[in-house]
Amino acid sequence: MGLFSKILNSLGFGSKAHAEEAIPSGTPTTAPPAPAGTGQVDVVGKLEGLAARHPEKLNWKASIVDLLKLLDLDSSLQARKELASELGCPPEKMGDSAQMNMWLHKTVLQKLAENGGNVPPELLH
Structure with missing residues (x-):
């Protein structure tokens, strides 16, 4: 199980844990807000x-x-590098841990939104 799947499981995404594998590359990284009552995970609340x-x-x-x-x-740095590779971090950011960390934080929140998480737009910067 990849680290992103562990993140999903930790936040209660349940059976959606493998949904990120179905997202084709090039898919926009921001998800439109789903209507209330669709079973979204309240990421910020959790x-x-x-x-x-x-x-x-x-x-x-x-x-x-x-x-x-x-x-x-x-x-750990090693775990974050593995997560960055798992999520497709650009190679030029992988060599600079600060740039990789910023990319990784933004991407994790975007992927949570894509997988049904309720993440406010200001956190998707």
Whole structure:
């Protein structure tokens, strides 16, 4: 199971855990908002709930490391590189951990939205 599938499972996406494999490359990365009541996962609500109970103050809205820590997943550089490869990070960003982290944070949130997560537009920057 890839790290992105673990992220989906941690947030309660359930059977949608493999939905990212069905997204063809070149698909727009922003998802239109689904109508209320369609069973969307409240990504922000779940993450804010976890953050409220977490002993560390984590800035999951801006940091992929903090987002992974909040979900109790491996946030090491190696794990982030694997996640970046899994999600198709451009090679020029892979060599610079800061650029890779920014790309990764944005892409993870976009992929969560594509898979049925309710992610507000301001987090999809």
